[in-house]
Amino acid sequence: MGIASRKEREKAEMRRLILGAAHDIFKENGYDGLNIRSIAERIEYSPATIYLYYKDKNELFFALQYEAAAAKRDHLLPAASIEDPWQRLVEFGRLYVDFGLKHPDWYDLLFLTRAPMEHIENQDCWTLGMATHSFYVETVEACVAARYFKSTDSATIAYTLWCHAHGLVSLFVRERMRMYPPEERGELARKSFAMIVKMAESL
Amino acid sequence: MGIASRKEREKAEMRRLILGAAHDIFKENGYDGLNIRSIAERIEYSPATIYLYYKDKNELFFALQYEAAAAKRDHLLPAASIEDPWQRLVEFGRLYVDFGLKHPDWYDLLFLTRAPMEHIENQDCWTLGMATHSFYVETVEACVAARYFKSTDSATIAYTLWCHAHGLVSLFVRERMRMYPPEERGELARKSFAMIVKMAESL
Amino acid sequence: MGIASRKEREKAEMRRLILGAAHDIFKENGYDGLNIRSIAERIEYSPATIYLYYKDKNELFFALQYEAAAAKRDHLLPAASIEDPWQRLVEFGRLYVDFGLKHPDWYDLLFLTRAPMEHIENQDCWTLGMATHSFYVETVEACVAARYFKSTDSATIAYTLWCHAHGLVSLFVRERMRMYPPEERGELARKSFAMIVKMAESL
Amino acid sequence: MGIASRKEREKAEMRRLILGAAHDIFKENGYDGLNIRSIAERIEYSPATIYLYYKDKNELFFALQYEAAAAKRDHLLPAASIEDPWQRLVEFGRLYVDFGLKHPDWYDLLFLTRAPMEHIENQDCWTLGMATHSFYVETVEACVAARYFKSTDSATIAYTLWCHAHGLVSLFVRERMRMYPPEERGELARKSFAMIVKMAESL
DNA sequence: CATGAATGAGAGTTCATTCAT
DNA sequence: GATGAATGAACTCTCATTCAT
Numbered sequence: 047m048g049i050a051s052r053k054e055r056e057k058a059e060m061r062r063l064i065l066g067a068a069h070d071i072f073k074e075n076g077y078d079g080l081n082i083r084s085i086a087e088r089i090e091y092s093p094a095t096i097y098l099y100y101k102d103k104n105e106l107f108f109a110l111q112y113e114a115a116a117a118k119r120d121h122l123l124p125a126a127s128i129e130d131p132w133q134r135l136v137e138f139g140r141l142y143v144d145f146g147l148k149h150p151d152w153y154d155l156l157f158l159t160r161a162p163m164e165h166i167e168n169q170d171c172w173t174l175g176m177a178t179h180s181f182y183v184e185t186v187e188a189c190v191a192a193r194y195f196k197s198t199d200s201a202t203i204a205y206t207l208w209c210h211a212h213g214l215v216s217l218f219v220r221e222r223m224r225m226y227p228p229e230e231r232g233e234l235a236r237k238s239f240a241m242i243v244k245m246a247e248s249l
Numbered sequence: 250m251g252i253a254s255r256k257e258r259e260k261a262e263m264r265r266l267i268l269g270a271a272h273d274i275f276k277e278n279g280y281d282g283l284n285i286r287s288i289a290e291r292i293e294y295s296p297a298t299i300y301l302y303y304k305d306k307n308e309l310f311f312a313l314q315y316e317a318a319a320a321k322r323d324h325l326l327p328a329a330s331i332e333d334p335w336q337r338l339v340e341f342g343r344l345y346v347d348f349g350l351k352h353p354d355w356y357d358l359l360f361l362t363r364a365p366m367e368h369i370e371n372q373d374c375w376t377l378g379m380a381t382h383s384f385y386v387e388t389v390e391a392c393v394a395a396r397y398f399k400s401t402d403s404a405t406i407a408y409t410l411w412c413h414a415h416g417l418v419s420l421f422v423r424e425r426m427r428m429y430p431p432e433e434r435g436e437l438a439r440k441s442f443a444m445i446v447k448m449a450e451s452l
Numbered sequence: 453m454g455i456a457s458r459k460e461r462e463k464a465e466m467r468r469l470i471l472g473a474a475h476d477i478f479k480e481n482g483y484d485g486l487n488i489r490s491i492a493e494r495i496e497y498s499p500a501t502i503y504l505y506y507k508d509k510n511e512l513f514f515a516l517q518y519e520a521a522a523a524k525r526d527h528l529l530p531a532a533s534i535e536d537p538w539q540r541l542v543e544f545g546r547l548y549v550d551f552g553l554k555h556p557d558w559y560d561l562l563f564l565t566r567a568p569m570e571h572i573e574n575q576d577c578w579t580l581g582m583a584t585h586s587f588y589v590e591t592v593e594a595c596v597a598a599r600y601f602k603s604t605d606s607a608t609i610a611y612t613l614w615c616h617a618h619g620l621v622s623l624f625v626r627e628r629m630r631m632y633p634p635e636e637r638g639e640l641a642r643k644s645f646a647m648i649v650k651m652a653e654s655l
Numbered sequence: 656m657g658i659a660s661r662k663e664r665e666k667a668e669m670r671r672l673i674l675g676a677a678h679d680i681f682k683e684n685g686y687d688g689l690n691i692r693s694i695a696e697r698i699e700y701s702p703a704t705i706y707l708y709y710k711d712k713n714e715l716f717f718a719l720q721y722e723a724a725a726a727k728r729d730h731l732l733p734a735a736s737i738e739d740p741w742q743r744l745v746e747f748g749r750l751y752v753d754f755g756l757k758h759p760d761w762y763d764l765l766f767l768t769r770a771p772m773e774h775i776e777n778q779d780c781w782t783l784g785m786a787t788h789s790f791y792v793e794t795v796e797a798c799v800a801a802r803y804f805k806s807t808d809s810a811t812i813a814y815t816l817w818c819h820a821h822g823l824v825s826l827f828v829r830e831r832m833r834m835y836p837p838e839e840r841g842e843l844a845r846k847s848f849a850m851i852v853k854m855a856e857s858l
Numbered sequence: 859c860a861t862g863a864a865t866g867a868g869a870g871t872t873c874a875t876t877c878a879t
Numbered sequence: 880g881a882t883g884a885a886t887g888a889a890c891t892c893t894c895a896t897t898c899a900t
Binding site: 482483484563564565566578582585603605607608609611612614615616617618619620622623626628631640643644647648651652654655 | 685687766767768769785788806808810811812814815817818819820821822823825826829831833834843846847850851854855857858
């Protein structure tokens, strides 16, 4: 019993080790730089070993994406317990942007990486992402229901706010902020977030 | 002299030929599918010939990015002649989104592709992009000067609106709209643009 | 003693288990698809376990060949009890062809597979095969002795008839009958066997 | 003109060089030992070079098979000009066996190798083989038409004789003649061929 | 007795790039 | 100016085999 669970744990640890290395490499070199050999080298195992834990590169990549989705969910979790829908929405947005800026690689993986996205195999990741998204949309709907906005088109409201947050983060993640001096970028992001909140209030 | 200039012209034509092929392939197969041999095949020259016009793949890629920047500038040009700054801003935004949705490959290249971005070599593209961006910012400033908004923080306003537009287009370009039925996506984008315009009016 | 023999028995059973799995896989996927891991998976043991019962892949392969030889001998056995040498010869031939068509995998292994054939290790299989072959040759000799043929060159007669049978089966086993419609192939084989029998009668 | 044809010739020569190496390796190590790198090494080129002349391993293999089919056709050609159908048939058979014994590797490739046999791509080889086979069958039919046999079932006659020849050669090619002393094998084959001819005469 | 874990060697294939002609 | 010919380095993935436990 104890042995089985120890084995289980060791296997899981190895998967995490691999995934961690994959993550690091993805962070440093992007999807193109992520190859089996580089992972193997980093963890000082042979390439063949990787295949004992992940069927192929795709599976590994999906695991990585799932990791990212889970990290995001965890990051947004605190917002969920806020009762007032408007407060919740604002905090949700703040954490979303915060996540993207703090973990650009995770964000990239989730929302910017062009990659083999066979729907079926990546189901788990997709499900997880959908759950988070649904929760977000429901929060907007709750705001509408509570008459926080004049507009009642909750779908468009949700989408519009998402566009802003996604755009903001994406410009950072894919380094398209060069026209702004590095030291001002963070401030600009904060101000912009505040501004969109204000704009939303007048919706 | 005449000969020299003819040579010059021919050289330029060849570069355009190569670039055109590169663009087509990029459009069809993405960055990963873009390789020297496929370009050579399409224009019916040998791979080695490419290297007579572009030092290496990077240089070709930069030229392609420049192409994209020019295409974008051309697309946005009509807005420039609108006198009223607010009208101009709205049209500018509309055209920006329009460009992104109509030419996802160009947009991708400009704002989403992670690529060898050695600043120096890509200067031209950068300059062009900056010009367009400056013009945009100036339009926002003109609106502020003309008291179209209560807020006077033109930098943040410009950035915020850009975030929305960029986010909107990016979600399309990198196919993160799967949770919305395909036939509703266009409508949603239009509604969202209208909404952000309205939100901006109350700034 | 009892313990030792039980161990012996268990060991033999395990070897059979492995061999059975190997056979199935060989049947389904041919020699190329036969690998240690697939065998291990099928019997739900680890690959390493296989090596406790067979030194290496070669040894396992030889055991498989022996199996095939035994299966063939068993298939031909009924002919052995026929007294009349000519009747026996005909039945022997019929059963030989029958075996080949019914068990193309066994036949392939015995007569068509190019494989590591180190003589020494495969001795058992060889001995078994020789016995069957000798019996066949003796039957032909008995026919000659009993003046069933005008010709007395029993070696050539035996060889010639074998060539026909082997050729017939081989064309099936290695799928070189494509020029004949599938539904006619069986009939053709039967007719050909009848014809060679008739031809032999007039020898 | 001269240049183009020289290039053409050089390309063809290189293809032959590769094919020759492939043939040698196939001869020495069978299909399994035939890999791109071994070919490259033998001709002292890099593996990548092979791919300039053959799309992939399959194509190379098909070319090899075609080579074999052509070699066989050429070998059998002399028989075609014999007018008397029976004489032609006998000579055809003699040459068929002769080809198999002299070029066991070619014969193996054509009639014994289990290999990726996608019909479509290998069409040429198949067509060539069919032509030869048809010619053979027609010869048997001509014999029947000329009343050389009592039997009129030309299809079965053709097939039966083929079985014998194929069996005879196959036993040599796949080395299943070990029970006969090496020095007697050739003689045995000759005698057997004579015997089947005689048997056929009494059909 | 059995195995989980690991690997070295090697498979086919692709690609950016070079260079003599 | 153009290219045919070539390649080194890289890629993903598979397999027989070993060995400490």
